[in-house]
Amino acid sequence: MFKHPLFxxxxxxxxxxxxxxxxxxxIADVVRDRQRYRAEAARGVAQSLAGPQTLLGPLLHSxxxxxxxxxxxKGAxxxxxxxxxxxxxxxxxxxLQMQTAALMQERARGLHKVNAFTLKAQVTAQWASLAALVPQATVKGSRLxxxxxILMLAVADARGIRLARAQVSxxxxxLALKPGTFHPVFTRGLHAMLPEGLRGQAEPxxxxxxxxxxxxEQLxxxxxxxxxxxxxxxxxPHPSFAGRFLPAERDLQADGFTARWRLSxxxxxxQQDVAQGRRLCLADAQGYAMDDGAEVAAPSSVEGGRGGCTDAxxxxxxxPVNPYSLSDRATKYGVLFIALTFVAVGLFELMGRGPQATRLRVHPVQYLLVGAALCSFFLLxxxxxxxxxxxxxxxxxASACVxxxxxYAIHMLGSVRRGxxxxxxxxxxxxxxxxLLQLEQTALAVGSIALFLVLGAVMVLTRKVDWYGTGHASAASPEAA
Structure with missing residues (x-):
């Protein structure tokens, strides 16, 4: 059986x-390596400039x-x-009201570009009263x-603070702002000492x-x-809204976006998370906890604290066009590319003969060269x-490979009419x-339909083929490719 030419x-x-x-x-390993280099470039820019930022506050503590x-x-x-x-x-x-504007700046590390931003924020915080700052004794006769x-404003990376001014209405x-927050958990940021006379005042x-x-990259x-x-x-023009809450209003245009969050x-x-010392966490666009851009199994923090993450x-x-993620997706279709191309070559080989049965034959080395050209596309x-x-x-x-x-097909298949x-x-x-690479929601449906149509076309073209006779005809034919 194994001496049969078909087998x-x-x-x-x-x-x-x-x-x-x-x-x-x-080739897929090369793509993943380039993705890692890009992630390392982003970390390098973050280490030199400032990382993803989280803004917490202002709040008062004492x-x-x-x-x-x-x-x-007892006794003596x-x-x-x-x-x-x-x-x-x-x-x-x-x-708590914030009017913010994010000005984008493109930074590069080698071949890799990283999106940096400068946030200009006008923050207004109002307290109805400061009764929460009045201590309550838990032991009779104790001294308090x-x-x-302290007025504090915490950030994830204090190196990013370029300008800060604060004023009491x-x-x-x-106010004289100084580095640090004097908070045991949210330590990075700035603070200002307030007069003791404000403690417990009933006025706003x-x-x-x-x-x-x-x-x-992220705020x-x-x-x-x-x-x-x-x-x-x-x-x-390409924001990705994530975290625990989506904006109540948003307007995406070709020249930018506006968004508004209104939360109770x-x-x-x-508030409870901050009071309990929960952590400030980063989240990617899918809501997974992130640590410096790398997905982790458990929530990760940019500030230490108790388990769990603060709502944000x-x-x-x-x-919008990450060449490495798109190249990685394209490479996953490589097996399908090779299979469909081999099927096409096989159909030409199977059906490429005239009435006198001068049979077209394609050598396995030619199949290998065609497949190698297909693989080179993904590396290119x-x-x-x-x-x-x-x-x-x-x-x-794609043009080069086509x-x-x-x-090559004109010579491999023996005529321009086939090539x-x-x-x-x-x-x-x-x-x-x-x-398929441009589609996200419907990529699977479009790919499945296209594959079904190809399979249907192959079945229709080969519906009258005598597969048993094909092997015998190959054995009898003296032609070689």
Whole structure:
């Protein structure tokens, strides 16, 4: 049975296919390596400039100590010891309003580009009263002592702070801002000491902050107020809204976007999360917890704290055409490309004979060369897309491969009449692949329908083939390719 020419041909094609699959695997490794280099470039820019930013605050807090005397022991061993309890009082704003504008800046590390932004924010925080900063004794007769109230604004990466001004409503002087927050969990940011006389006042307090903050790729905001209203506008036309809340209003245009979030503390646990010291986490566009851009199994933090993440919403300034992700998707179609091309060559070989049965035969080496040309397309695509726009890179790589395969098919199949349709079929395959890469929601449906149509065409063309007679005819034919 294994001496039969048909089985010998099938075995040879199986070896050819295995070699091509190994080649595709190596190309896929190259694409993944380039993706890692791109991620390393983004981390390098973040380390030199500032990373993804999370904005928390403003809020008021004050460190307090309660001391009391407690007796221990009996009789002559009875003694009085001082006991103490350290705690922190926090006052969340009743209303938090932000007017923000994100100005985009493109940074590069080698061949790889990273989207950086400068956030210009006008933040207004209002407290109905500061009763939350009045300490309450837990032991009768204890003594309470608290530090001055501190106004703080926390960020994920303090290196990004370029400008900050803060002012209490009704006062002419600006607050003296200093680095750090004096908060045990959210340590990065800025703070200002407030007068002790503000503690416990019944009158409302309003603070306005002007902030200029640099970051890369993503901005998150914690909805800390009883009522939070955040408006954002940017010239970046491709935002990705993520986190726990989507904007209530958004307008996406070719020249940028505007978005507005309106949230109530009834809908978010941000205040409780901050009070409990939960972490500031980064999230990608799909909502997965991220740490410096790398997906992790559990929520990750940019500030240490207790388990779980603080409620937040975010905007990622993503590149709509990531050449590495598109190249990776294209490479996954490589096996289908090779299979369909081999089927096409097999059909020409099967049906390419005249009435006198001068049979067309294609050698396995020719199959290997055709498959190698198909594989080279994916390597050309990823290499060119590092220097050119992805669409242009795809057109150049596909055109080169179509011309090469069309020219080779004319000689492999023995005539222009067969070679040109073969080249046209390859061009259609590349066109279909490009359409699939541009689609997201309907890619599976379009791909499945196209594959079904190809299978139907093969079945119709071979419906009268005598497959048993094909092997005998091959054995009797003296022709070689």
């Amino acid at each position: 010998t041909k099938v075995a040879a094609l199986a070896i050819v296919t295995l070699l091509l699959l190994i080649g595709l695997g190596l 460190a307090c100590v309660e001391t009391w005397e407690a007796a221990s022991g 061993e009875r003694r009085v010891e001082e006991q103490r309890r350290e705690f922190r009082l926090t006052a969340m704003p009743a209303r 002592q608290c530090g001055a109230p 009704g006062q002419s002087q600006e 307090l309003e603070v306005s902050v002007d902030l200029e903050l640099l970051g890369t 998150s905001i914690v909805p800390l107020g009883d009522a939070t209203d955040v408006q954002m506008q940017s010239a970046w 503390s009834l809908a978010t646990t941000a 919403f975010s905007v990622a300034f993503v590149d 695509l990823v290499s060119l897309s590092e220097h050119l726009a992805f669409g242009l890179s795809y057109a150049v790589a 011309l090469l395969l069309g020219y 040109l349709p073969f080249g046209a079929g390859i061009a259609v395959l590349y066109g279909l692949l490009y359409v």
